[in-house]
Amino acid sequence: MVVEDLARRLGLRTNPHIFFWSAGLMVAFLVLLLSFPGPIGTAFGAGREWIVTNLGWFFILGVTTWLVFLAWVALSKYGNLRLGHDADTPAYSNLSWFAMLFAGGIGTVLMFWGVAEPISHFSTPPYAGVEPYSVQASQDAMTISLYHLSLHTWAIFTLPGLAFGYFIYRYDLPMRVSSVFYPFLKERIHGPIGKTIDVFAVLGTLFGLAVSLGLGTSQINAGLTALTGIPDAVWPKVLIITALTLVATASIVAGLDKGVRRLSNLNILMAVGLMIFVLIAGDTVFLLRQIFESAGLYAQQIVPLSFWNDSMAQFTDEGGWGWQGGWTVFYWAWTVTWAPFMGVFLARISRGRTIRQFVGGVLIAPSLFTLVWFVIFGWSAMQIDGIGGTGGTISAAVADSVPLAMFAFFDNFPAATLISGIAVVVVALFFATSSDSASLVVDMLCSGTGEAGPTRQRVFWGLSEGALAASLIIIGGTAGLEALQQVITVIGLPIFLMVFAMMFAMIAGLRQEVFPSAPVPAAPAVNGDRPPGTPPSGTPPVPAAPADGAADRTSTTPRG
Template structure:
């Protein structure tokens, strides 16, 4: 029987005993560990999807596009409401006595130091996205501010442009990740349940989660992770290709995109072979150093005082408009809410099994309060700084310096080039732009590596030490899906796929949040005050 550290609170057992054995539903062809039926359903299903996309690319793009429009306009309240609930749940966990629960038990010690831990969760969480949208989005919202702000009022539009961007990269996305991560870590480390999404439902459904109910949940998690990750890889590939064309004149054709994805997939395979400590941890540390160095350079070389002042102003604007931006009733700025917010929340939700499980894997020994603070608050602060430094300065270039390079690219909808245009107006542009391309590539590699680790864990029934060849299989599969969707339908198809999978999975996450709160209240007596 699998190890089950079931403990008893004042009201009885937190998690009832189970006869489930880790890997009991697995089959072992050629020494592999394949969960039956999750692995076979997901691998066959994704293969069929890829083949259909190759054979009928126009039908795929059209179908996904219409599906996205329908979901955004019909079920915006689901995405908006769910994301709001996740923020509240995380704050309750952090600020209430539940925060003193330690993941792994009262005597558990963390496996990683703070810097290494934070570097991994941040790189996996949204590294590629910050590089792609850090300049683009603030400038776009400056030109088209939400909540009825007058675009001709440049100061108000500037403040709202950055604040509206922070909203998409602040508390809400990290709360989505946090709910999944703390739930998985709690049930796995404290009760010895498999590190899979289904384990979160054990307190309510008992042994039924090891049957078809659980198979459906984990299968949906693999599909959501695969297409959410493919969306991020698509953004990364386009930005890297755009940078090569912008800087070195290498035409950003579909062939270049395919070559880039194949090359980066190859690097991810190497990282997989090295494992978490040798691969992801080292790459994440390198990412954080370069990421911080690039931000500090722009802060110093750019309008330092204006950037620092705007950081305070836009942070206040973000907090002041948090409720209006979170509300979906009576909104008139539907282009912003549907075209940006709904897409983001669906994207984060579809990506949450990947990011959440990866964070859970590296967070043993942390208290819930420490965990939520570092997963929710610190990344939000980092996002505020990055958006003000990169996007805020790009707006400052236009307003104070008369530089129209970034604004023109946003108007012409060439989003992948905006960061390079912003850097072009600063000293050492060739060097900093090359660093930006390198950052995108390394974020790409860490996402692919850690994503394959997560999908492999789910498809191996919760085993965290399955054969490396299985993770290699998923790395290759991720690259293939990204190539097919990007070439067959472009970024629009990738975004639509993420929204399509994010919708049903939002209900899974709501269930996880409820089950976790219920189990934590019963576990709390076992964790005395420090």
């Protein structure tokens, strides 16, 4: 066919239908975004308003449901099942594993919101009757920030990661989103329905990453403005995206083990060093006490926060969805667009771990780090701004420009210029690790294998992500964060529905599990495409046909 011939001529090693449809639709989106920024921006704004008003409750209930499901499956008898065959062992040490999943997942977010979100809720409390800058406002600000960026956020990543690891490695299916729906679609995952799912997942991943890169670029631009006087405007952001996309592309060429792992390890060490500096240079005893106290406050509030959807906002001055529409619903819609990327990425680096190890590691380890990060940065910022006072320079900076929050915060520490410069580098590295990780994953989603494709494929996706992020910055213009919120909320809804369906696919798959009394020999993993009609290699072998030619067949179940 034409697309197969074109793929051969270009030297690609991928599924041509998924690759060219994804690339073509992405290019079409780019052309439309740049040609008609006004009407498209208006359409996204109207779509976000409708989704937030009518379906915001569904986002909140959904993420809470996923967290409960993950806790159940990890503690159940299925927790001992491996993501892979029974003889598989983890390929990465716990330290490298954590560094890779963290740097690829939430590093940019913590750098952006570590000061900005607690200060935002501290200066503008979401609860009625709470005085700004009060002790109660500071405690609420911390618990809400932890709600947004700890267990619930990582549940959004963990569920698809678990589903991908389970079906791809235990059933030996292609490394694609469509493989998760094997219990429902069977061999149709290799047909038009499966390819449509995969194309949509690729596009959602690209948009989700573009929003994150846009936020990271805004923060880098704000830091450079504070350090050098470079204007905080659209074109400097585009130039920053261009430069960092080239850095990320160089890491893509190096591959997962050499590029992503090394950058991730370096990045996490620099971020931890920055956090330790703030701990030592700040009120150390106060912050250490707050680590335990904030954990307790979060534990007390996690259940009510998990079900709070601001239903009484319609009777207040806020109206509609009030505060939740601009914060929680946006967070969940944005984070879920990362679900295909983070899911495949987590599965790729987690083969050989048990379900219990995977869920516990991916949920708990990053959440604990988030707790410590937010306590050290958030409580330090609120203390500097004046708990019990009327606000200070940090809250004023947040009111003026959210990306400036981190740098206004560092102005209160020794060697402020040096520390701000290091922070810019850390954000830039998080940018690079997020971009190169996502590019490798998008390439895997198109090829269906866990191995890196030809360099030209990976470079194409790396450059595409940068172009899409730059386009969103351009159409957002001075609206900035608000424009990004509108785009990602609309894109996030269908992906949210898809991830919800993954939970039911996992339930269907687990119900077919067989726990034999004796170990079943491990079979070599084959993650590429299989011809339609060929059962997964994780399926128990079909007995040899009897002499009369009448063959017995067994039901399709994963390898026990």
